[in-house]
Amino acid sequence: MSHSALLIIDVQHSFQHRPFWQEHDLPAFQQALTRLIAGCQRQGVALVDVFHVAAEGPFSLASGYVKRLPFLTHQADVTVHKQVHNALTDSGLDAWLRERQINHLIISGMRTEQCCETTTRVASDLGYKVTFVTEATLTFPMQHPDGTLFTPEQLKRHTETVLVNRFATLASVDEVLAQL
Template sequence: MTKSALLNIDVQRSFEHRPFWQEDDLPAFQHALSRLIDGCQTRNIPIVDVFHVNPEGVFSLESGWVTPMTFLSHTPQKTVHKHVHNALLESGLDTWLREEGITHLIIAGLRTEQCCETTTRVASDIGYKVTFVTEATMTFPMAHADGGIFSTTAIKRHTELVLADRFATITDVDGVLAELDQAV
């Protein structure tokens, strides 16, 4: 039997203090992530809050910004700090998940193409079944070296393209909740 956990990656106040921060996609992200968390809680799926920590700046513990974004009100079953882009290997999370018998990871959080995508790739490579819930991830526009701007939609589409059927199942909140209901 598959046992699942939701990884809520880097949904922390630190991002609100970065120069690229913008709230264009925030309302949709908040709604999707809140629905996903509520749905997982209702189904007794453990929620793991993952926070990125750096030695200095707004991602340092001393900054006071390595805390959940204010719209979050859940109580996670586990909280870990990471110092690299993936949430599994140096945070102790992989060990905890295996001790709990968890074999399926649901990925959500910030940023779609960075820590969420990297965690997905690593999780798949080390044997987890992974579901990537794109609508419950958020990112920001990025400028290419040639001056071209990649929109959040383009970045998310690219992430889905490179993860689908290689590293993860790509779905939305309704899809993952239906998947969890069928697994019971």
């Protein structure tokens, strides 16, 4: 049996102070993430809050924005700060997980194709079993240098395509909770 942890990556006020912030997909994300957290809590899964920090701007600790979005009310088992795109290499999280013999990571959070995807790839390379819960991730439109605009749904589908059967198993909130 695996020991699991739910990583709640970068669900922080900092993003509300970036020019790309929009709330179109926020209600569905909130509902999915809240259900995932509650279900993981009932199953005794470790909850890990991960916050991105930078030297300046809205991601700096001095900004006061490096804190959970208000819909999150859970008690985390551990909170870590990262300065890179993945949650494992500079935060001390890998050591914390290994000390507790946690070998299965459930990925949720903000910026599906960036910090969530990068954490998934690194976790897989470090030997963790990884479950990626796309519906419990949030991202925003991005523009390619040639001007093509990619929607959040397109970015999520691309992330799923490159992760599945290589770096992670894809699962819905209901599927994850049924498998725990």
